[in-house]
Amino acid sequence: METERSHIRIVVDAMGGDYAPHNVVAGAIEALRETHNRFEILFVGAEQILQNELQRAKVNGLSYRIIDAAQVIDMNDPATAALKQKKDSSISVGMTLHKENKADAFVSAGHSGAVLSTSTLILGRIEGIGRPTIGAFFPTEQGICLLLDAGANVDCKPHHLYEFALMGSIYTQEMFHIENPTVGLLNIGEESSKGNEAAKDTYKLLERGKVNFIGNIEGRDILKGKAHVVVCDGFVGNILLKFAESVPSFLKVRTKHYVSKNLPRKLIGLLMQKTMRSVLKSMDYEEYGGVPVLGVNGVSIIGHGKSTPKAIKNMILKAEEMVRKNINQHIQEALVGTR
C-alpha cells in the first residue's frame, strides 16, 4: 500500500561523515539525476561551503535547496551535543525541519549517537514504542537479515525486544518484499528454557505475539540465514556487529601472512585479492546504505561515517521508499491491540 506523494522532501545532513560535504553532495546529486528529480533535497550545512561544492558539480535543473546551519557535530562531541551545546548544528536544524513537517525524511552519515538522540527527542517516539532502535544488516547464505538492536539500547526489557521484532518484521516485509518474515530470538540454545532471564521471558512474549516467531536461534544461525529478523539486546548486538565488521580485516592479515611464504603462494594471493574483495564486500555495512532509526515519528536514516557517494545515494532512495510505503503507519497499526 503506497501513498501517492507528489512532492517528497528529504533533508540531507551535508556536513555528516568523514568525507562531507563532498561525498554527501555527490551522492545526493546522483540520486536526483537517477530519479529525474522525483523528490526534493534540502541540503543542511554551512551555506557558503555548500554553494561552492554545488557549483563544482553540474546541478542545473536539479531540485534542491540549501538550508544554512552554522555548526557541525564532530565525532568527539557527546551524543547530546545536538540537543544542548550545538542547537544550530546541521543535525539539529535538519531534524527540526522534519519535525515541523517542512521535510518528510532525514538522512545523515554523521555522528550516530547524535542522530539517534535527536531522532528520539526531536521527532518523538511512536505511541506504544518504549525504545526506538537501530538495527544492522547482516549478509547471509540466503541473502540478508536485519538484526535489532545493534547498540542503541542495553539492558532491554522483554517488551522492548518484542517491539524490535514487530518493527523489524514490518520493515523487512515492506522494504525487502519478504512475505511474513521469520523472527528468531538470539540465544544460546534452541529450547525455550535456554538463556538468561530476559531471553526466557522474551520467548514467551514472542510466542504469543503478532510476528512469525520461529523460536530461539544461535550465533551460528545468523549467517546461515535461518531468520529474516534477529532480535537481541543492544549489548549483544553491538558486540556481534563490530566483531563481524572486523572479520574482513582479520582475513586480509591472515591471508597476507599465508601467501607471503613463497612465490607460488604469492601468485595465488594476487589472484585471490580481487575475488576476496568481492566476497567480503557482502559483509560490509555501508553497502546497504545506512540503517533506519525505527520507532520514531518520522523517517531517519543513519549512514556509515565512511559512506561513499553510492552509499549516500542509496540512503536517500531508502528514505524516499520508507516515506512512500508509510512504514510508521504500518507499525502503528500493528501495535494496536498488542499490549
Place this chain on the structure above:
Amino acid sequence: METERSHIRIVVDAMGGDYAPHNVVAGAIEALRETHNRFEILFVGAEQILQNELQRAKVNGLSYRIIDAAQVIDMNDPATAALKQKKDSSISVGMTLHKENKADAFVSAGHSGAVLSTSTLILGRIEGIGRPTIGAFFPTEQGICLLLDAGANVDCKPHHLYEFALMGSIYTQEMFHIENPTVGLLNIGEESSKGNEAAKDTYKLLERGKVNFIGNIEGRDILKGKAHVVVCDGFVGNILLKFAESVPSFLKVRTKHYVSKNLPRKLIGLLMQKTMRSVLKSMDYEEYGGVPVLGVNGVSIIGHGKSTPKAIKNMILKAEEMVRKNINQHIQEALVGTR
C-alpha cells in the same frame, strides 16, 4: 614453577565424541608414542570394544590401562545424565577416578554439558571460585586469545567475571608463556561509563583487581588481538563463539557463488581453495585441542565432538602440562586476599 611428577595418570573418555572410540584411541596412542610413555593413560569405556580397538593398533609397550564403564552419555542426554541416570557412564566413572586421586586429569570429546556438570559437582569447585568456567580460543592478528566465559554461565555477577579474568590470566601466562597477559572487558565502548549495569560494575572490580586490566574492549578488538584474555558473560560469549565458528562455512558458500559465475573465476576459485582452507583453519576451534574447565578441583578438558586424533593428542598433552604446571595451585594462591 613445575612440579616433578614421575607418574601422571590421565583419564581418557574413550567413548566421547562423534568418532569414538577410533579417533580417541588413535590420538591417545600417538600421545604415548610421541612422549615415550611419559604418562599413563586410563581408557574408560566399554571394555570389549576398547580391547578390539587397541588390538588393531600396535600398542605393545605403551603405558595404558582399560577401565570398564558400561554406559555412554549420548548427545541427546541431558547434561545431568552422568550424575543421575547414567552413573556408570564413561564420563562419570572417569571423573570419579580423578576425584579419588586414582588419576590426575580427565579429557573428553563427549557431551560438553555432562563434562562441565560432572567436573563441577564430582570434582568440586576451587575454594573462592563461585562459578567454574569454560573458555574459547580465538585466533587474532597477533596470535591467540582466550575468551571467558564461552557459555557455561549466563547472568553472571561482576565477581564471577572477575574470577574468569583471574583464572584466564593465570592459564594464559602459564600455558601460553605470556608474561603479565592483558585482560579486556568486552563492552560496547571504551569509556568506563559504557555498557550494561553488570559491565559497569565489573569494570570497577577489574580496575582494582590482581590482573593486568586494559579497560573495555569492543567486538572489533578481539580478532585484532587487543587483549590476551577477553572477559564476558557466557550469554554473549557463546553467541559470539558460535557466530565466529560459522564464518568459514559462510565464506565458502559465498566464494563458491562468486567464483562459479564464469570460467576464469572458476580457475581462481580452485587455486583459492587450498589457501583459504589454511587461512580459515586458524579460526577452527578444534585446532587448539580442547578447552579447560577452569575453577574446579582438578584438570578437566573438553574437546570438540568432531575431534581428530591430532586434536585428542593435543588435549592429552595440554592436560599433562596443566598438571605439571599446577595451574590450580596458582589460581588458589591468586585468590588469597582478593575478596
